[in-house]
Amino acid sequence: MDLERELLGAADRGELDLVFQPVVALRDERPVGVEALLRWRHPKMGTVLPAELLPIARAVGCAAELDEWVLDAACRHLAGWTAGGSDFWLSVNVGPRELLTARFPERVAEILDRHELEPERLVVEVQETWVAEDVPAIVASLAALRKLGVRAALDDFGAGQASLSHLRRLPVDMIKLDQVLVNTPPEPGIGPAVIDVVVSLGRRLGLETVAKGLETAEQIERARQAGCLYGQGFGLARPAPAERMEAYLDSHR
Ligand code: G
Ligand code: G
Numbered sequence: 001m002d003l004e005r006e007l008l009g010a011a012d013r014g015e016l017d018l019v020f021q022p023v024v025a026l027r028d029e030r031p032v033g034v035e036a037l038l039r040w041r042h043p044k045m046g047t048v049l050p051a052e053l054l055p056i057a058r059a060v061g062c063a064a065e066l067d068e069w070v071l072d073a074a075c076r077h078l079a080g081w082t083a084g085g086s087d088f089w090l091s092v093n094v095g096p097r098e099l100l101t102a103r104f105p106e107r108v109a110e111i112l113d114r115h116e117l118e119p120e121r122l123v124v125e126v127q128e129t130w131v132a133e134d135v136p137a138i139v140a141s142l143a144a145l146r147k148l149g150v151r152a153a154l155d156d157f158g159a160g161q162a163s164l165s166h167l168r169r170l171p172v173d174m175i176k177l178d179q180v181l182v183n184t185p186p187e188p189g190i191g192p193a194v195i196d197v198v199v200s201l202g203r204r205l206g207l208e209t210v211a212k213g214l215e216t217a218e219q220i221e222r223a224r225q226a227g228c229l230y231g232q233g234f235g236l237a238r239p240a241p242a243e244r245m246e247a248y249l250d251s252h253r
């Protein structure tokens with residue numbers, strides 16, 4: 001089986017799919033946005049997840065096309081949902097090469113235009129685990145996106161060693177706190193929990209904060225107590241197909 005070759009035709013065969021996971025305001029648990037997550041519905045292997053799919057895409061050189069497919073498909077869905085309201089945002093994960101592809105910001109602008117979406121409704125998530133690659137080029141690309149009005153988020157914040165230095169250099173509007181931060185309790189006699197420190201840092205920098213991977217009521221409460229604005233995780237809402245979003249939004253607004 002030649003997965004590499006199969007992936008090149010997957011979009012044309014209609015095998016690529018998106019699921020959407022809501023992001024909620026921790027204050028009242030109302031949905032404020034949604035993150036698009038890529039799935040490959042392989043006819044024989046079943047669902048192939050991004051962790052397996054993305055390295056193949058990079059190896060065969062179709063990662064940029066894939067991210068563009070995701071952006072276009074996700075924006076088409078967002079444009080169709082009315083129940084979320086006009087501020088309801090869409091987050092899309094973008095890989096390093098793709099963010100640095102020539103004219104990426106212009107292509108984002110074209111896609112937003114095609115679906116008649118305000119740029120403010122799109123959040124581009126960059127993962128801090130790879131962000132070390134070519135920081136000046138990433139800074140330039142993010143700056144161009146933000147000039148359009150698109151928001152940028154630093155994903156997986158707190159998972160790596162270099163979170164703070166990245167945050168200092170990257171022009172972002174939002175940080176998405178890694179699950180490890182809600183799972184690190186305060187140490188008696190040492191000081192506040194890391195999540196409290198990170199959220200107050202975010203606030204002082206004027207950044208929106210999203211706690212990711214909230215699975216339990218305790219984790220949700222810890223993120224809320226820390227003053228984190230938004231939350232995302234199986235304990236709040238699971239990723240779901242596009243068809244289920246309108247009903248979900250109708251019943252949660
Ligand atoms: O959906 P899942 O939880 O398996 O996602 C695993 C990882 O894959 C996440 O960290 C996410 O950022 C990344 N990912 C999901 N969808 C996409 C996508 O469309 N493009 C890129 N580049 N990464 C994605
Ligand atoms: O880009 P990012 O790493 O945020 O991608 C989100 C990934 O995290 C998706 O693969 C999604 O399925 C997964 N995810 C979402 N909520 C939870 C959760 O509460 N717990 C865990 N372990 N994973 C989650």
Ligand code: MN
Pocket residue numbers: 035093125155
């Ligand atoms: Mn993400």
Ligand code: NA
Pocket residue numbers: 127155156
């Ligand atoms: Na991630």
